[in-house]
Amino acid sequence: MLKFILKRFAYGFLVIGGVLIVVFFLFHALPGDPISMMAGQRTDEATKQAIAREFGLDQSLPQQLVHYVKDLSPIATYEDTPENQAKYNYTSLFPVGGNQVLVLKAPYLRRSFQTNKRVSEIIIENLEGTLWLALVSMIFATVLGIVFGLIAALKQNTFWDHTLISLSVIGISAPSFVAAIIISMVFGYYLADYTGLNMTGQLWVNDPLEGRKLMLKNIILPAFTLGIRPLAIITQLTRSSMLDVMSQDYIRTARAKGLHYYRVVVKHALKNALNPVITAVSGWLASLMAGAFFIEYIFNWKGLGWVTIKSVETKDFPVVMGATLFVALIFVVVNIVVDVLYGAIDPGFAWVTNRTIILY
Secondary structure (H helix, E strand, O other): OHHHHHHHHHHHHHHHHHHHHHHHHHHHOOOOOHHHHHHOOOOOHHHHHHHHHHHOOOOOHHHHHHHHHHHHOOEEEEEOOHHHHHHHOOEEEEEEEOOEEEEEOOOOOOEOOOOOOEHHHHHHHHHHHHHHHHHHHHHHHHHHHHHHHHHHHHOOOOHHHHHHHHHHHHHHHOOHHHHHHHHHHHHHHHOHHHHOOOOOOOOEEEEOOOEEEEOHHHHHHHHHHHHHHHHHHHHHHHHHHHHHHHOOHHHHHHHHOOOOHHHHHHHHHHHHHOHHHHHHHHHHHHHHHHHHHHHHHHOOOOOHHHHHHHHHHOOOHHHHHHHHHHHHHHHHHHHHHHHHHHHHHOHHHHHHHOOOOOOO
16 A cells, blocks of 8 residues: 555656646746846846846756756755745755755745735635635535436436436536636626626625625536536436446345335445445546636636636736646645545555556
C-alpha cells in the first residue's frame, strides 16, 4: 500500500509539473508587455527595470521558468535580505554559502499585474463561491441522477425510460456555456416574474440597510446549469448498474423468498448498484470546479472561474497561471485521495491503477 501511495504522489507531481510548464510557456507566448501593465505606460525606465528584475522578466524564457519554479517550491535558496523576507515570508533553515540561505516557505504565486495583490490572496477570496457552486451542483446531480436512473431501470423500455435517457443524452451533448445562456435567458429573464430568479447574482450581496446578505436564490440557476452534465452521466450510470444488479441470482433468490419488490430494489439492488456511481461522484467534484469557469462568467457569479476569465481579458498572467495551477492541484489531490481510499478498501484496485490512468 505504501508503494502504491508513493507512486500516486509521483504521478501527481509529474502532472503538476507538466501543467506548470505548458501554462508557463503558453501565457508567455501571448502578446503584451507585463512590465507596462504593472508599472503603467508613463512610468520612468528605472521603475520598469526594477519591476523586471523583481519578477525575473529581464532574463531569458528558460531562466524565467526556473525562477517561477523556484518561487513555487516550498524549499529554495534565496539571498537573505529584508526585501526577500517581506516578499516570500520564509523561515530560514541554514546558510548555504555567501549571503544565500535555504528557506522554507509557502508557494509564491507572484502578484497581480492589475492590482499588485498577491495571487494567493485573490484565489482564497474567490474560492468560496466556486466551492459552494460545485458542491450544490454535485448534490443536485447526485440526488436527481440516482432517482432518475432508478426510475429508468425499473421502467425499462417504457415511455419514462426512453424520455429520461433521451434527456440525459441531450444533457451530455449540450456545451455548458450554451446551456448557461439559454437557462439564464429563459428562467432569469423571460420567466423571471414566475420564477423570481435573476439572470446574474452573487451568493453574498451588500445591502445598504441590512449589510452583507446571503442570497441563496442566486445559486439556483448556475448550480442547475453546472449540474446538468453530471446529472445526465449519473442517470445513465445508475440505470446501467441497476439493470446489471437486478439480473443477478441473489436478487431472484430474494424475490423467490417473498420479499417485497421495492424492499429488494432499495435494500439489496440499489445498495450494490451505487458503487460505480460513488466512484463517478468522487471524481466529478474537481471536474465541476474547473467546469464552473464559463458558468460563473455568464451568470456573473464571483468565484475562481469568474476572476480567471476576467484576468484573461486583462492579460493578468500571474492570476491566470496561479488559478490554473490551483485547479490542477485540486484534480491531482482528489484523484490521489480517491485512489488511496479504494486501494485501502480493495487491494485489487491498487494493482489495477498502478497500470492504468483513470480519467473522470
